[in-house]
Amino acid sequence: MKVDVVIRKNTYYDSVTLMLVTKEVKKINGVIEVLVGMGTELNKELAKGLKLATKETEALTANDFFISVLAEKDSIIEEVVKKVDILLTQKKSESSSEYRPSTIESALKYVPDLNLAVISVPGKYAANEAEKALMNDLHVMLFSDNVSIEEERSLKELAREKGLLMMGPDCGTAIINNVPLAFANVVSKGNIGIVGASGTGTQEVCVIIDKLGMGVSQVIGTGGRDLKSEIGGIMMIQGMKALIEDPKTKVIVLISKPPTPEVTGKVLKLVHTSNKPVVVNFIGGDPKIIKESGAYPCFTLEDAAYKAVALAKGEDVKDFEGFSISEEVNKIVEEEVSKLDPEQKYLRGLYTGGTLADEAMNMLSKQIDGIYSNIPLDPRYKLKDINNSIKHTCLDLGDDEFTVGRPHPMIDPSTRVDRIVKEAEDDVAVILMDFVLGYGSHEDPVGEMLNSIKEAKKKMASKGKYLSVIASICGTDKDPQDLGNSKKRLEEIGVIVMPSNAQAVRLVYKILEKVNS
Structure with a gap:
């Protein structure tokens, strides 16, 4: 075995393309490890970690393209280079129209x-x-x-x-004049405007608004740091002002993790002067100060969507904290609990959407003491080793710790494909998952996960146990991945698909409550 390297000076390809090419080339028989990338410091460090570094890779600059292969036989490099060129040509032709x-x-x-x-x-x-x-x-x-x-x-x-x-x-999500940008779903045009510091949180609100028969006017992203004290909520305030002046917008929705008190004050001061109703979901924030500003505080992303739709229709605004399929829930809980072994008592949340993971932990923390995570609500429950879950664990697989040298799991689900089988080795009762459809996401995120879910369930069955898998799909029937077909395929292998992340979390809690009672 040896490392072979091919270098092309001053040749640029974007990092996501090269990550996806690396994934495909790794499937070639005889390839032990491979890295296709630009000669950035990050990639050179990654090459060292994968034992793919050489004197040639050490001398690369960020403008140099390289292929480094560790293989069982010397001749494999030619096959790898040929495959890389074919894949790069395909991707170029796909985007050259x-x-x-x-x-x-x-x-x-x-x-x-x-x-x-x-x-x-x-x-x-x-x-x-x-x-x-x-x-x-x-x-x-x-x-x-x-x-x-x-x-x-x-x-x-x-x-x-x-x-x-x-x-x-x-900034990962925006819809401007009905045109989806980056990660975004295909939703109906309407009169609800959104300003969001969260990508998947914004997507979740958009798709639920669509499912409730309404649509969006503009969706303005701010980037995740906008409401930090160093920035001061500049773009959330600018976005709000734009929506206040927009004649097509009747209702405004704000989505973010809780800002600092100083920034909260700035944002809510503008809310107080708005001539349009404002729905605010500062996930895990204090609803009292939101209500005092004249806005409508929310318990969940789904609750925000319900309230925005009610306001847009001129209906009474009510809290939505239950199930839209309430008549089925108790039956589902009884059936799932009856299949579980008494030793099974833990939750494992495997999320591709960071805000959805955060929402899940915020909801569950009111009933479950101690949820471990790479993005914990309480620093005491920070995972020391992100590769090994402890007791109740909820992961954001799109966080930087998991994406070094690889695409975000919404683009490439392979991180979760491997992880779910590993989780089936523990005393796990329930796996909680999200599937995010729409532009920017993997062309078939559900299809990529089906075999590993079946394998995880089979692994549990071999020990005389059962694995409950609960999921939600953030998507619409207009998305290219097809919401209806995605839901059907998951249900065919025994996954329980709930109408929203919030409802999936509530169902998980009901199951765990009964298991641990």
Whole structure:
């Protein structure tokens, strides 16, 4: 066995493409380990960890493309390179139907009346490109991360001065004039406007609004750090102002983790002056201060959607904390509990959506003492080893700790494919999962998980036990992955699919309550 390396100087491909190519090439018989990437410091460190580093890879720059292979036979490198080139050619041809300008300036020459730029470049270049766009009077959606908080504040202050939106950095979801950007679902057009600091949280609210027969006017992302004290909620406030002035928006929804008290005050001060009703879901935040501002506080993302729809229809606003399939719930609980062994008592939440994981922990923490996580609500329950769950554990598999050198699990579900089988080795009663459909997500996230769910259930059965799997699907029937077919295939292998993340969490608690009583 030896490491073979092929290097192409000054050849650039985006990181997500190369991660997906690496995944495919690794399937070649005889390949023990492989890395296809750019010569960034992160990839060079990753190559060391995978024992794929050589003198040649150490000398690479971020502008150099490389293929490093550890294989059982020397000749495999030729087959690997050939496969890589085929995959890269396919991906290039799939994306070459439209003109793709290399600079913002050339894009503006090609289409002079552009007013929004979506930017996804390596972090070291991102702030500079965003500034160029803003200086050319373009609204910006900055998908890139690894932008310093000082740069973010500077960009957002510039955008505010120019009356522009600066969505991001690390903004994953937006729908502008009914056009989905990055990770977004296909939802109906309507009169509910959303400003969200959370990608999957925003998606969850959007799809439930759609399922309730209404639609969205604009969905404005802020990036996850916008409501930190260093930024001050600049873009949430700008987004709110835009929706207040938007004649197509009748109701406004705000979604975020709880901001700092100072930022909360700024946001709610504007809420108080709004001439349109505002629904606020600061996940885990204090509902009292929200209500005092004149807004409608929410218990869950689903509750936010229900309240927004009621306001848009001119109906009475009620709390939604139950089940939309209430007549079936007790029967489901009884059937699931009857199959479990007395030793099985723990929950394992395996989430691709960080906000959905956070919502689950916030809901369950009111009844379950101590949920371990890589993103715990209480620092005492921080997992020391993210590869090994403890007792009740809920994971955000899209967090940075899990995505070093690999795509986000909404793009590539392989992290969860492996993890669910591992969890079946413990005294687990219930696996809780989300499936996020829509643009940007994997073309078939459910299909990728079916075999591993069956294997995990089979592993439990071999020990004379049963594994309960509860899921929710964040998606609509208009999404390319097909909500109805996704739900059907999960139910065919014994997965219980609930209408929302909140309802899935409530069902899990009912099962655990009965198991541990």
